[in-house]
Amino acid sequence: MPQRRLVSGRSQEPRQRFAEELRRLRAERRVSLRQLGERLGWDWSLFGKMEKGETISSPEVVQALDTFYGTPDFLMTLWELATGDKSQFKERYRRYMKLEAEAVALWHFAVSVVPGLLQTPGYARELLSLGGLKGKELEQQVEARMGRKTLLEGEDAPPFRTILSEMALRTALRDVTEWREQLEYLVEMADQPNVTLQVLPQEAGLHGLSSTDVWFLRLPGWHTVAYTEHGYGGELFEENAVVERMQRAYDAMRDLALSPTESRKTILCMLEELPCDPST
Structure with a gap:
């Protein structure tokens, strides 16, 4: 049976949805993968792999993306759903990282x-x-x-x-x-x-x-x-x-x-x- 999708056409499978949103947000900001890497301090190829669904990376990277795109907690929530285990990144540490950036x-x-x-x-x-x-x-x-x-x-x-x-x-x-x-x-x-x-x-x-x-x-x-x-x-x-x-x-x-x-x-x-x- 094919995967059910929302009316919006976006995937309901957490890992695929995570990758889709990453591609969408970058397209809206009109930045290349290389530019994204330069601004956030990670190798641009990492973001390419994330957008292809090859990796979901780490919470530090996702937190940085949430900050860059101005989407507080949105990508992190999708990341948690994609991992299937919220215990990997406790709420208090998640809040700490947000405060650290401020x-x-x-x-x-x-x-x-x-x-x-x-x-x-x-x-x-x-x-x-x-x-x-x-x-x-x-x-x-x-x-x-x-x-x-x-x-x-x-x-x-x-x-x-x-x-x-x-x-x-x-x-x-x-x-x-x-x-x-x-x-x-x-x-x-x-x-x-x-x-x-x-x-x-x-x-x-x-x-x-x-x-x-x-x-x-x-x-x-x-x-x-x-x-x-x-x-x-x-x-x-x-x-x-x-x-x-x-x-x-x-x-x-x-x-x-x-x-x-x-x-x-x-x-x-x-x-x-x-x-x-x-x-x-």
């Missing part, structure tokens, strides 16, 4: 891993593979994570402060070359005018965020939200009392961190400690 300032603390906005492809690939991803799905997630870094680029990029625990910087990748590239990238990003990077030394001891990776987003109007995360999920906090309590813990912990200049020197020293690259 933020006028971001600050962050990392307990054990480098934040996604500062990861190299090699770091992201190893971290995501440890979470069970592999093959094409792994590469799509790496590509999506790299695309998110455009948030920190351009003249209108928001100020971003990150405090990395020394543990995060001492937990190296298996591949020494990849780890060297990650540390070099952190030094490079620390030199960006909108990025402030600090290191929290181990001798600082326990503090109020010792077991919590946290993001703070300052939104237009000066309202701030917080998002805590771990390897298997996260939680968004929007209540002022809770956010203020975490901010006080963050401020107290920041007082224990090295200055940006000292932090940069610390990472450079870590680079000097690495084994020599055999290819040089």
